[in-house]
Amino acid sequence: MASQTMDKYTLPAGKSKHEFSVPHVKGLRVCVSTKNKTFMQRYTFAGKKHCVVLGRYPDMDLIEAISKVQANDQKIAQGINPNQSKEEGHSQDVLFRHFTQNIYLPAVKPHKKSYSDDESRIRIHLIPVLGKKKLSDITSAELSQLLANKQQEEKLSNATVNRIRALLSSIFNLAIDHDLILINPVSRVKKFKENNQIERYLTEGELKRLVDVLTQPSQFDIQNLRIVSIVKFLLLTGVRKREAMDIQWSDVNLATGEWLLKQNKSGKARRISLSKDALGILQRLPKIGTYIFANPLTQKPYADIRKTFEKIMKAADIDQIRIHDLRHNFASLAVNSGESLYVVQRLLGHASPQTTQRYAHLQQSTLRDASEKIAHVISSQAT
Template identity: 25%
Template sequence: MALKQKITASSIKSLKVEDKRLNDTEISGFHARISPKGAIKYYLYYRINGKQRNFLLGAASALTPAQARDLAKEKLGQVASGEDVQVTRHDAKIQEQRNSLTLKKFLDEHYESYLFSLNAKTAKQSFMCISNNFQFLANKPLVDITSWDIQQWVSERSKLGRAPATISYAYNRLRAVFNRAVEWGFIESHNLDSVKIPKIDNKRIRYLSESEEAALLSSLKARDERLKHHYLDKYGVRAEKRVSQRYIDYLEPLVTLAMNTGMRKGEMLSLEWSHVNMEDRYLTVISENAKSKNKRTIPLNKTVYDMLTIWRAQHPQTTLVFEREDGQPIDTYQYQWETLLKDANIENFRFHDLRHHFASKLVMKEADLNVVRELLGHADLKMTLRYAHLAPKHKSAAVNLIG
């Protein structure tokens, strides 16, 4: 049964476990509770808007009875003015949690698992894109990250010559993070929608000239030879099997496939050997891996067929056509690609431009545009016309036919 007595140092000291509770005789609702283990805490019971509340004032180990009494009077005053102090504390606690939730913490504890639940094949690439691009914001609370922070990042990326599409991709990944944070109640809102992103020139068509194509292929073979010498120097006889193979790693086969099929990066990196029909010489881009979500087949020309035959012989046990040495999917090869372009003295050319190269070469060889559309996986012919238009010199040649 609860005791009724003024809460003082003396009455608190004499409180026993079996007493359970001590109600103060001077301040209505002010009381102390003792746990089975002897821990004592001060509370304030009150009613507001028809609701009953039991507000924790603090532990006896942190507050003296006099301090607890003064705090009880203060809170009763706030209640009398119409404030629900329990709700106020809860809101303050939520705000404190929000203020301490950094971008890195939110990504690691909440967003990463969400990404993988959506699409495990693309989750790692998206997560790394966010983490790498916005490392400078990793330890900043979500509530403190503003559009100005991102606008500065956009300006710096632009000054470094990053393509608008690259900037836009990273920005959209980050904005998705903040949209989910709002949706899940971790922050109330964000203003990243006001960030201005450089416009993407979707009409940009860049393909390799004959001399550039020859230089690229030559650089690929030279790279293979350099790496083979490197492995021999470093590992000696242990590297003999590897260096005796046609391809030292995945880069040359990957570039060869891109140049001769027009496949997107994601489609190639998710391609499995079960999708490749070597007997009938075609591969299938399944709907799950296609950007348009439409399944399509691509015939293998002799260059690709020969490459895949050799590459399969080198990797007879893999599931994916392209894997890292540890068996994991390849996530990035940007450094290797940029180094290759530098060695070949090729400028202003992205890996995705190999897709344009494939399409442009087909059109310049007078391939039917609808066939090109099907090979590229475009939803309509307008996209094909934009990606695979004839080169200016071929237009000139056509006009000169009647000159």
């Protein structure tokens, strides 16, 4: 009978997790995921809402879960919190600080390219607020407030706040995999709206001034020529910052200019044919280690080049531009030179043509100019 009842709790279409209330048993829930079914109890103690994991089906059946709820209700009536009466060290007592530092970060370090970003965001943005809290006690409302404070008080951009939100979601998903919690509280935290359609392109005058600074950096008191080379390379190739900074000598055929980009955002390797100017930048650099654009002091890739980048842009009198905008500028120049969106997609390494479609308005401008030129030729024939 209990087994037949449990068969009714199945995932709704399109969902990966869902929580069901059990009729006539106050507080008892069946949490269904793609992996398992778990019993839990929701209750209020001393004015605060709590959630306690009872067991996993079929190790625990419905009758046992109901019996456990009734036993917990008796404890609550006696002024005992079932969630705090468990022995020390139980999964319900795992702190956010302990989980992130001792479980999450070691788990993602071997394979996550953004590991260093995760580590710094956890240390700077999350530990100070959530570090001493139990994973099971952290609520959606608390996380919403944390992210709102990051945006409003600390003035982080919506995109940066969303990266922190995504990190939190990954952390709690791993906690679910470790049977420490049942529901990811981030699932009820709304994303901040990002305007990804705003791209910054260099004007003809800005591009000329930037090339002047990159050609003669010493005249502008810019001493780090390695980072100057990185900026030149980004300008000429349109690749992502990390793709350029992590390039190794073994990845490039310096004779043919063919670059095998092994690690990229899409997760698929791709081959890039470097222009003569881009290849010339690499050929002129001295080999000081494995990485082409290595920091001479560490022989490792630079962690951050923003300080020198901002100095370069200030010398060129260019405002409100990010490193990633050099990629947008590369796409703009390609489209306005008459290249098709398919070619631009291949140049930028976009996995989907929809991503490249954001540059379609530039192509329409070019086509409109061409149409006007044709119309002018025709109208000029009129007598």
